[in-house]
Amino acid sequence: xxxxxFIGVVVTAAAALxxxxxxxxxxxxxxxxxxxxxxxxxxxGGRVLPGVPFCRTPTSVSRAVEVGTRGQVVASGTTDxxxxxxxxxxxxxWVVTVPGAMVYEDxxxxxxxxxxxxxxxxxxxxxxxxx
Numbered sequence: 194x195x196x197x198x199f200i201g202v203v204v205t206a207a208a209a210l211x212x213x214x215x216x217x218x219x220x221x222x223x224x225x226x227x228x229x230x231x232x233x234x235x236x237x238g239g240r241v242l243p244g245v246p247f248c249r250t251p252t253s254v255s256r257a258v259e260v261g262t263r264g265q266v267v268a269s270g271t272t273d274x275x276x277x278x279x280x281x282x283x284x285x286x287w288v289v290t291v292p293g294a295m296v297y298e299d300x301x302x303x304x305x306x307x308x309x310x311x312x313x314x315x316x317x318x319x320x321x322x323x324x
Contacts, residue, residue, distance in 0.1 A: 224310030226284045228268070231316045232256050232276045232291075239323035251318065253277075258317060260287045284309035289317045297322050 237248040253276030268280040
């Protein structure tokens, strides 16, 4: 009988070891923080016909963008043909830039505060100065 009792204790202990970790409270999954980036291009200059504005209406454009601050890039990618990109970032204040912008492009550098658990919209615009 003692042998069977010993086996019963071993099986019970093994079951407890298997089940205990699943009963422990799980750490909360951090909420995803995202930036919804839209890129626009405005063409200014060039051959302008009478009645046409010097700077044209902004259009969506596909371009490479980086999100970071002080040389630290936390996200990067290329916007799609509609000029949009969704990236995950840590909560904080970030700058959206266009790496490798040409000298004739005047690209802004919007500063955005990403709030934990939310998707924040930001628009990055480049003005293309045509001679």
